[in-house]
Amino acid sequence: MAIQYNNPLFEVVRNYDRCINCRVCERQCANGVHYFDEKAGKMLSDETKCVDCQRCVCLCPTHALKIIPNPNSFRKNNNWKQSLLCEIYKQAESGGILTSSMGNPEEFPIYFDKILINASQVTNPSIDPLREPMETKVYLGSRPQGVQKDASGKIICDLPVHLWLNMPIMFSAMSYGSISYNAHKAMAMASKKLGIFYNTGEGGLHEDFYPYGANTIVQVASGRFGVHQGYLDAAAAIEIKIGQGAKPGIGGHLPGEKIVGDIAKTRMIPEGKEVVSPAPHHDIYSIEDLRQLVLSLKEATAYTKPVIVKIAAVHNVAAIASGIARSGADIIAIDGYRGGTGAAPTRTRDNVGIPIELALAAVDSRLRDEGIRDNVGLVVAGSVRSSADIVKAICLGADACYIGSAALIAMGCHLCRTCHTGNCNWGIATQKPELVKRLNPEIAAERLYNLVTAWNHEIQEMMGGMGINSIESMRGNRLMLRGVGLNGKELEILGIKHAGE
Numbered sequence: 001m002a003i004q005y006n007n008p009l010f011e012v013v014r015n016y017d018r019c020i021n022c023r024v025c026e027r028q029c030a031n032g033v034h035y036f037d038e039k040a041g042k043m044l045s046d047e048t049k050c051v052d053c054q055r056c057v058c059l060c061p062t063h064a065l066k067i068i069p070n071p072n073s074f075r076k077n078n079n080w081k082q083s084l085l086c087e088i089y090k091q092a093e094s095g096g097i098l099t100s101s102m103g104n105p106e107e108f109p110i111y112f113d114k115i116l117i118n119a120s121q122v123t124n125p126s127i128d129p130l131r132e133p134m135e136t137k138v139y140l141g142s143r144p145q146g147v148q149k150d151a152s153g154k155i156i157c158d159l160p161v162h163l164w165l166n167m168p169i170m171f172s173a174m175s176y177g178s179i180s181y182n183a184h185k186a187m188a189m190a191s192k193k194l195g196i197f198y199n200t201g202e203g204g205l206h207e208d209f210y211p212y213g214a215n216t217i218v219q220v221a222s223g224r225f226g227v228h229q230g231y232l233d234a235a236a237a238i239e240i241k242i243g244q245g246a247k248p249g250i251g252g253h254l255p256g257e258k259i260v261g262d263i264a265k266t267r268m269i270p271e272g273k274e275v276v277s278p279a280p281h282h283d284i285y286s287i288e289d290l291r292q293l294v295l296s297l298k299e300a301t302a303y304t305k306p307v308i309v310k311i312a313a314v315h316n317v318a319a320i321a322s323g324i325a326r327s328g329a330d331i332i333a334i335d336g337y338r339g340g341t342g343a344a345p346t347r348t349r350d351n352v353g354i355p356i357e358l359a360l361a362a363v364d365s366r367l368r369d370e371g372i373r374d375n376v377g378l379v380v381a382g383s384v385r386s387s388a389d390i391v392k393a394i395c396l397g398a399d400a401c402y403i404g405s406a407a408l409i410a411m412g413c414h415l416c417r418t419c420h421t422g423n424c425n426w427g428i429a430t431q432k433p434e435l436v437k438r439l440n441p442e443i444a445a446e447r448l449y450n451l452v453t454a455w456n457h458e459i460q461e462m463m464g465g466m467g468i469n470s471i472e473s474m475r476g477n478r479l480m481l482r483g484v485g486l487n488g489k490e491l492e493i494l495g496i497k498h499a500g501e
């Protein structure tokens with residue numbers, strides 16, 4: 001007897017008074033949920049295939065569809081949840097590791113939601129961002145240690161290599177392969193227009209995107225896919241990926257069916273072969289080894305490009321960051337445990353790593369205590385969901401934030417968390433040509449531009465409210481934050497007071 005491991009998670013509710021049998025839902029669903037039954041003369045659904053991506057709901061011309069959680073699920077049990085039962089059935093059948101996408105959805109605390117921002121009232125008045133200049137430009141890299149003069153007494157104006165951002169927001173690393181050509185193109189176009197940067201992830205840089213090099217961060221990951229001299233030369237900065245928030249301690253994985261055509265060419269790997277990047281870099285087992293790679297990449301690019309080292313937020317992140325700040329790297333990127341991914345083992349995604357807010361505060365405090373905070377820029381990622389999260393992150397010590405899931409959502413993602421299947425109905429996490437073309441890169445770029453511009457306006461509003469007129473003055477300004485409902489240890493790590501203090 002087949003075990004019911006695929007008890008549908010969702011129910012498709014079709015209002016037959018509204019349905020006109022246009023079959024749009026059937027054509028739009030890459031999972032094959034909807035079909036027309038000739039005998040019954042109406043549309044029916046195979047709900048076991050539904051992932052709740054909401055594509056059919058959005059495109060149904062008569063608003064005849066609703067997707068709801070399946071009420072006919074397993075008997076309620078707070079310990080043995082339905083998802084756990086289904087996962088055990090699946091593993092009992094397959095003997096394999098479970099795979100998931102996007103970020104950790106479990107009920108761990110979200111510290112950004114337990115932190116509130118200050119606002120000026122009588123003394124230290126607020127600033128009106130509509131009438132007074134607000135500086136949101138960010139200098140990302142190591143900073144000069146005081147004013148330096150040459151032998152003739154002239155001030156030396158040469159700055160260490162760095163990135164200039166018009167606003168403290170960049171698009172996170174997402175590889176061509178994990179997301180589509182059109183999604184990549186949209187981020188490249190939006191970055192150029194915004195004066196910020198997007199990140200290739202570990203999939204190499206498609207030759208069509210070389211013209212966007214001045215707004216591109218290229219990644220050097222453990223598999224070294226797509227890494228060659230032209231790739232390094234094309235970029236504005238190089239990121240060494242040591243770890244990723246969604247899957248700390250393990251490598252990347254791209255199924256063979258996604259390695260097609262240009263993806264294989266861009267990654268410099270054979271078509272159709274499954275690609276697994278190793279968990280560690282096989283030439284890095286110490287900070288000294290990391291320094292070798294940092295300096296090699298700088299040497300290869302004539303010391304003209306900043307080098308970023310990206311790590312996952314893990315238990316001893318502050319000590320690791322302290323080592324990286326001494327490795328010659330210009331920027332540290334830290335990715336929290338809620339960070340998104342195209343594919344990760346479910347257990348790792350949901351149980352490994354620490355919240356970005358605690359990691360960031362711990363790293364900033366440690367680098368300040370050691371007097372090396374200005375050796376590096378600090379970028380954080382891992383579910384930065386709004387302009388308020390960005391303001392809080394900067395007050396906790398970040399220079400800028402990477403956004404990934406929010407950028408995908410701006411392009412149309414509905415967080416169905418099935419990117420690993422390659423059937424993204426929104427044309428984002430897929431390589432199927434008929435799905436890729438659903439995402440218009442020009443429209444998606446415009447939406448990204450609008451999102452980041454809107455957030456930047458909101459950041460200026462909040463800065464003005466605090467009586468602060470530059471990101472630089474807000475960086476690490478933890479006096480501007482208060483916690484609500486946090487215990488003493490959490491407040492201590494975050495370095496903030498409780499509301500009311």
Ligand code: SF4
Pocket residue numbers: 014018019020021022023024025026034043059060061062063064065
């Ligand atoms: S898209 Fe809407 S109206 Fe068209 S067949 Fe599907 S449910 Fe019916």
Ligand code: SF4
Pocket residue numbers: 053101102408412413414415416417418419420423424425426427428429
């Ligand atoms: S990118 Fe596509 S597949 Fe992935 S979560 Fe978003 S809608 Fe779903």
